[in-house]
Amino acid sequence: MATIAIVGLGYVGLVYGGAFADLGNFVRGVDIDAEKIAKLREGIIPIYEPGLNELIRRNLEAGRLHFTTDYAEAIPDAEFVFICVGTPSTVDGDADMRAVRAAAEAIGRHLRGHTIIVNKSTMPIGSGDFVSTLIEQVKPPDATFAVVSNPEFLREGSAVHDVFHPSRIVLGAEDREAAERVAELYRVLNTPILITDRRTAEMIKYASNAILATRISFINEIAQICEQLGADVKVVAQGMGYDPRIGPLFLEAGLGFGGSCFPKDVRALAYMAEEVGCHPQLLHAVLEINQDQRRRFVRKLQELLGDLHGRPIALWGLAFKQDTDDVRESPALDVLRMLLQRGAVVTAYDPAAMPNAAREVPEARYVPDPYTAVTGADALLIATPWNEFKQADLRRVRELMRTPIILDGRNIYEPAEVRSLGFIYMGVGRGH
Template sequence: MKNITVVGVGYVGLVSAACFADLGNCVTALDINEERIANLRKGILPIFEPGLGEIVERTMRAKRLFFTTSYEEAVKDAEFVFIAVGTPEGVDGEADLQYVRMAAESIAKAMTQPLVIVNKSTVPVGTGDWVADIVRESQPSPVSFSVVSCPEFLREGSAITDFFNPDRTVLGSTDMDAAERVAQLHLPLRAPIMVTDLRTAEMIKYASNAFLATRISFINEISNICEALGADVKEVARGMGYDKRIGHHFLEAGVGYGGSCFPKDVKALAHMAQVHGRHPQLLQAVMDINAFQRHHVLTKVETLLDGLEGRTVALLGLAFKQNTDDMRDAPAITIAEQLHAQGAVVRGYDPVAMDVAKRIMPYLDMCDDPYVLAREADALIVMTPWNEFKHLDMKAVKEAMRTPIMIDARNLYEPAEMRDLGFTYRGIGRGYDGSSYAG
């Protein structure tokens, strides 16, 4: 059993702390937000993530997971300190490292014995060296330490599965002994462990997210060409995916990517490239296509309604993806804002994200269920592909609407089935229906 401290109890930090505790380690999770820590001690989580609540409760009961706001308390017996604080987007697209700096300074002031400091936050290339300098400069008296980069690859909605079944663990350090010690923490996960230098490890995270975002923007570009030519992008993606060099993952056309990672990480990587005199044309195209997809969905509904003033538009799903309440850069925010700005009455329903969404979009009329959402609506836009939406009584949804117009921005439904029910249906790149292009 190792003594581990995790700084930050946001998405990555809380999942990492709970899962390391579930592996049998003694973990102290620290955050300077007193209300959040007080709630966690009562078992109230700040995020929705399937399975996380059960692990937090189990490991707290077993006295392997503790919560504190005190660096002195958290660091005094620690062998490893993971920095898992937020790195929000800065003014020019760069990652804002103010919370990383605060964490590094506070760790330095509290440490009294040698530590391995592990960067878990997604940070720009070179941050590991920068953190080492901050710790060295902030120590009241010299105490030995090492810095290891260990980027996270957790998907919201399946983070527990991802933690315990990773594709790989990436570690970067100039101290191979420290990297080996962090590797030992991950051995129970029985996944490949790659050890490299600090900057390469940091770059692997950005390159991975940028590539996945590129796949999403690529298939969305193809979907728009499919709409022009009468092909079905879902079938195109399926045919592409059988090629082992391509695969099926992240080839789902829709309203584009959102969330806390892809938008800011692609921007941050492009910013790093530009600062160093490179020209990230592909990354810029990825971002442009993603922004266009939201505009594309708005154009579809505006065209079908022949204007938005006074119309009631219902958003089915609000979170940026299913199985999370995360609204960070959710496409629904952009869509709702533009609908509202053009005079539409905007309603919303989401299984778990409505409380978060209401704080961001106070003008949104929240509904108790999808059938209330549909009542007297002029159009319905499918924004989040929750599994439960696949099993709705779509005949009842259609009958509740004033005009049964559906914009399926996630290609959740089959066009022919929806048209047979009486919907005026538009998906994303869904081909030709015999009389008109169906995109």
């Protein structure tokens, strides 16, 4: 099989590195973080992602997966080099390409023979040209290469499943033969493969994330209207979802989207549109509605309790979604910060994300179980829909709380059932 180098060992790099090794390839993962590499060599995974520990350890033991900080060890013998570094938002919404630049230049200096460079990171439209130019400037004279765009569509929390069961593979290249060679890496997965030019492939990624974010903001705006008109957004979404033209996915009202992809990619697409003279009204509205959901949620609590200064509040959930420890752009952390700014005394619990949350918001109190969090609380706020919370003993919660108020930011409970236990209950768009 192929010899592959993966540059950047975050969510995308680790999952794809493990997957390509599991498919029988020889994979070297490269990262400049020496501490991370040392842990990975011991089979210690720095992120929480279901199934990833087993995937990485299995291929380490089989000798198909290796980790290094040295480009000279990983790049010269590689047939394929996947760039999987981060592209976070800048202050003005553009994608920060410094890590891509550094990776491309380091890769270029170590090329030998012919190598296919694969842009797996989400990069602005035209980044294939950008990476190609950088590599051309620094590569050895006798080295040749091709650049292929291959955007990823993994979902945190189910990334290991997604990498082996993709809905499609998108490849963009000006060199059709290079794209076909990358396609061969995926043939065993038996999924549709779309080959196009680089800029179109890059746009497919941004447009895909933008439409999913739009669906979330749309149903959240409908939820706001439902609250005022007495309708139940969960039933509305169910009725909409039966229509095959609409479908049920990404129509769950709540605190909005977060994480490392949707906010960043919608902002970046809006920025690119404005840079070329377009007026991305819809994209701006999607982002505005998303932020407003968190503010409305905290305002509901203030309407119930009044001044929050000194009030003990329990917060269940810190990750931006369930089954991950990722708190990047987490709606839960936005809510936590707003509560603290209003003087609330917040006790928080999350099954996986507390260490990451504590680094971002050290002022809160973090406890090891959900029942400790609610003890003596004047309200319980649910910000991440973990199964642990769905299965919680609400009778016990009622006994431990000082004031029986639940604000359910993810609509994980049925209002009538919770109210029958003696709670004041408010969801998102549930018609109260």
